[in-house]
Amino acid sequence: MADYKPQTVEKKWQDRWRDARAFEVTEDPKKPKFYCLEMFAYPSGHAHVGHVRNYMIGDVVARMKRMRGFNVLHPFGWDAFGLPAENAAIKNGTHPETWTLENIAHMKGQLQRIGISYAWDRELATCLPGYYRWNQWLFLKMLERDLAYRRRSSVNWCPSCNTVLANEQVINGECWRCGSTVTTRELEQWFFRITKYADELLAAAESLDQWPEKVLTMQRNWIGRSEGARLKFDIVPAAGVPAAGSIEVFTTRIDTIYGANFILLAPEHALVQEWARAGGEAFQAALKKFQGQDRTARMTGEIEKEGFDTGRTATNPFTGQPVPIWVANFVLGEYGTGAVMGVPAHDQRDFEFARKYQLPVTVVIRPKDGGAPASDILTEAAESDGVLVNSGPYDGVASDEARARLTGDARKRGIGEGTIQYRLKDWGISRQRYWGTPIPVLYCDKCGMVPEKYENLPVVLPKIAEFSGRGDSPLAQIPQFVDATCPQCGGAAKRETDTMDTFVDSSWYFLRFCDPHNERVPFDPKTVAYWGPVDFYSGGVEHAILHLIYSRFVTRVFRDIGMTTLDEPFSRLLTQGMVLNTGQVMSKSKGNVVDPDDMIQQFGADALRLYVMFVAPPEKEIEWTDAGLEGSWRFLARVWRIVDQLSETIGGEGIPAPGSQQLNDEERALRRKTHETIKRVTVDLDPRVHLNTAVSGLMELVNELYAFCNRSRCLVVGRSTEEDARVGVIERAGTVAVLKEAIEALVLMLSPFAPHMAEELWEALGHTGGVVAAGWPAFDPEVAKASEVTVPVQVNGKVRARLLVPAETSDEALRALVLADLQVAKHVEGRTIIKVVIAGAGPNRLVSIVVKT
């Protein structure tokens, strides 16, 4: 063999893998399955190291699982619809499809050069009709089940992307993609009824014990379950306004009802709109001002709480007292009923509001263990639970009990009921853009909204020659697309011209991977029954409440359609850390991206993979350093050299197993290290996925191998003179046997990290069939057992001595040995021994002596 030349080696094995279709799999009921998946990629152009870190992590897991005998599904695909393609089209005049497919081709090449072991036969791209027709299929199924519906509503609008955004896609009032400040618009939109699953999604989060707690917390908060009650306040008929009606509020604190001193309505509330028309100029001006202060205006800091007295009153249903009705800018129209009862004594916002407008403050909750504070000395609201006061028949009742009783009484009187409120809202999926899945419905003058027939799917996205970038749906400008036949009556109809949110595409692609070429159905349920759920899923935490909640929802929809029995799509989730360079996230605009191809050219894909895996745990962010990469390269070259020099000796036929040999102490020690390493690396990879410590375990073994070879003079190291060249003669059969075992275990365990080099070395060691056929090395606990162990001895908590004793020394004997030890005696001398603790068991014992002066 020659020097380590990664470029040659890597090309060789990548070609072989491709030609052998090495990572393609079929369902095999005889083997345990393992579905390993990384979040598929948006084909933005060039993948940088930050992107590919995730694929490397998944690849280590996939390759390791394959070696451990699993039937591993490890597919990849492209989240290929979306705005950047369209923006590029507007800017450069290239068609989005051309732009996208070219990017896919380039990025696929990048991934192959990194040596990611994907089943490329299952590759999919969401922009192809063969994929998106099933989005349309899913849409129609959801329409049938009333899970998709259309309504006019106020929606988030990104003025830069010229489209609607779902709530999940508005981050701090800004567009998740471009960062523009989001405004609102009234539009007729399609929604998916995710709220129907709110309770289930929340409850099932408890079962996701292999998800990061952080992601689950974010999802729980996003779903935002609140138990409370709806309660009606009758409006007091005003002069000249006979039709009074009532206002329904939502509250979680019905126990404070006797302190409800006013009603607050959101500016968007229907009654406010109605009253404003009849109201004076001041009313309308105030309303206009409040409506200008939408959610986004609040991001920079708290806006002041302001209100406007409508001049009307309602009756508190429990006190019977009239309470004024105000409009307040901090009441949200889209949450609950858009109306709240103001309880200034026990809600901080209401308190501030009451102080500002000199509204009365009635204390109705007294702390369990203290007196009732008088309202005029309140400096802030008392929001804690307590005992009711000033509450008529409910006086003296504790808050939690009062909530139950008051809710029950309200129900009996027909003025309210207990209810559960969620923050989660339905998923708006209409997008006023071109590069997405056409929504398969038509509008017929006679029949109204008509779904496209299943047999007419896909509704193909027409080619557009030019992109103007204007605000309305580009599809609306193509008469050939818009003008169609009504599937119901055969008359003229117009197609829906909005396309679907691309998160629809990504909410089920992991199911499609199980059966990616099926032309009859989205997937054969049998395939998902075999492969599902995804056992290991990795990707960025930025999808915690986007993709990850949509996927959980859509998986349940497929379940309810009868396509799968899965509740949850992903058993284990790993959110990988980002790659920083010069302290910042890699991005083209910051000019700090590291292109994997550049690194591969210099150091090879294996060194790049090893470095990224070694530098930090997968969940943590890492700071890119060239020196670190070089260090990994050095390690690989070190492995290469030692295998190179030993391969002739240990690679031949008929070398006996080390267990059948007479071994000396040195040889036994090396064997022990080999098996300790097997155990450690195995556990670090599976189940811990501590890839960085797994690598350091391998480094230790290599260091030990070098030390062993230097001591036994069986290796030519660091020199090339004639005299030294004669050194590398191994005389003992035992030495050959233990070296062979160590080297082979090393190469096999290294292979998930540095697959090309490992295959090359494995071949050089005389094996055909590759590392997967060889399997993961087996751990022998007998071999790993040490005959002698070091026992630390503490005196008053400080380690004062270490004793080397036979491993099987009894606790009693150990105690005697310790007390007889000179080093120990020095610290015990002249003091009274209070007790001697022998902690731990077996080889991990420790002696702790407590003395008193």
Next chain:
RNA sequence: GCGAAAGUGGCGGAACUGGCAGACGCGCCGGACUUAGGAUCCGGUAGCCGUGAGGCUAUGGGGGUUCGACUCCCCCCUUUCGCACCA
């Protein structure tokens, strides 16, 4: 403001359920081999005291539990992330 996670050498990071703090790597220092070495092999590297053996101090700070605490509990500080008027 609320919630979560985290704070360990010059740096990235180890330490699994309380049991030898600093594995492994980077960097740095030294040695060997060399015409040379930024290659390679070997050794050293938390701080302080000491020639040495050894000792003292150290896991953000302060308390506590324990024979024993990076690990558990309480208070405080800092950082990062998430939520941000959800009634």
